[in-house]
Amino acid sequence: MNQSPDAITIRRAVKEFRTGGSTFRAVDGIDLTIPRGEIVALLGPNGAGKTTALDMVVGLTNPSDGDVQVFGEAPRRAVRAGRVSAVLQSGGLLRDLSVRETVTLIASTFQDAMAVDEAMERANITAIAKRKVSKCSGGEQQRLRFALALLPDPDLLVLDEPTAGMDVTARAEFWKTMREDARAGRTVVFATHYLEEADSFAQRIVMMAGGHLVADGTTAEIRSTATGRRVQAFVDPNREPDAVAQLEAMPEVMAVTADAGRLVVTASDSDAVARALLTTIGARDLEITAGSMDDAFRLLTEGTER
Structure with missing residues (x-):
């Protein structure tokens, strides 16, 4: 058995489809490595290339160019060995x-x-x-479908919109089971439109748009990269104009809003802003929060429709 340290290795993978005499590139030269035991959410708008990428991982289609390996071998071979199972959105039931x-x-x-x-x-x-x-x-x-996917006790579970159609209780039970599987060392890769699922369950988020990878990191990293961190604090309303001017002069600051002494600052370096607010500006009641996953999703994928 191949002992590759990585569950999934994708190198310069391209997938093209011919439609109506023209060629459509669903996946456009992506590189991605997922080590064993990771829980990875694959996000992106409709048409981003998520399902095509997952289809290549489970051997349902081959890349037009580049290479896809699962545990160091061809995806179909890993599937035949029972090392990979998938929960897809439709089909496969009598x-x-x-x-x-x-x-x-x-x-x-x-x-x-x-x-x-x-x-x-x-x-x-x-x-x-x-x-x-x-x-x-x-x-x-x-x-x-999830029960069927569990039967070979796979090392890798690939889930395409796994909780589609489930009610709130069923979704909670599903993710409880998935957390138990992940703790046991199983690699889990799932595509979902429920951003809160990615936010609460995934250790790592990979975001696709227009056939490309546009972001890859932890939830906090994705939020920070896309939106910066938000720092809120309060100053004496009389000092508000000077505080805004000082903040806007800082290279880390992306945006400042102020109202009746309440300052809201979006910044790439929240620590630097916090220090300035507390030591130089004399603000109080400081609070630092990350941008929402919804904000990050919109900012990273907008304008990528094909």
């Missing part, structure tokens, strides 16, 4: 079978599958075991 029949059938295709009852319990679908797939809601079908 509507006339029951939930248990579906899990049992797929389990029979693996040499050393997880026990059917265990997979169903971890996916929180034991209560609907006898229900026909056709009678399951979208969220229940997604939980069923």
Whole structure:
């Protein structure tokens, strides 16, 4: 078995599709390395190239150029070995079978599958075991797909909008299970439109737009890079004009707003601004916060539609 230290290695990967006599480049020369045991959220607007990138990782499509490896080998080989499983948004379910029949059938295709009852319990679908797939809601079908993905006990889970259609309770249960898997050392890569899921669950965020990688870092780093940090403090209203002038003269300051002595400063270096506010300007009640993930998403991806 290949002992590559990295779960996913993508080098200069390009994926092009021919449509109507022209060529569309869905993924445009991306480089990405994901070590084993990381929890990575893949974010981006519709058409960013997220699903195409994940399809290459799980071997559903090959890059037009460049290279994609999973645990140091070709994605399809890693999938055949049971080291990779995926939870996709649609497809792959036989509507006339029951939930248990579906899990049992797929389990029979693996040499050393997880026990059917265990997979169903971890996916929180034991209560609907006898229900026909056709009678399951979208969220229940997604939980069923998750159970199927767990059967080979994979080293890498790739999730494309995994909680689509789930209610709040089901989403919370799903992420509880995923946290347990991650603590056990499994690598998890997921694409989602729920930014709060990426914010609360991912150790690392990779953002795509227009087929390119536009950001890669922790949640705090993504927020800081995109929006800076926000520093709020209060001064005597009579001193407000001088305080604003001093702040605007600082190279770290990106923007300042003031109202009745309340100062709100967006800055690339919040520590420098805090020192100035407390020691030079004489402000009080200082508070530092990062920009929101929604703000970062908009700023990093705006103007990238194709």
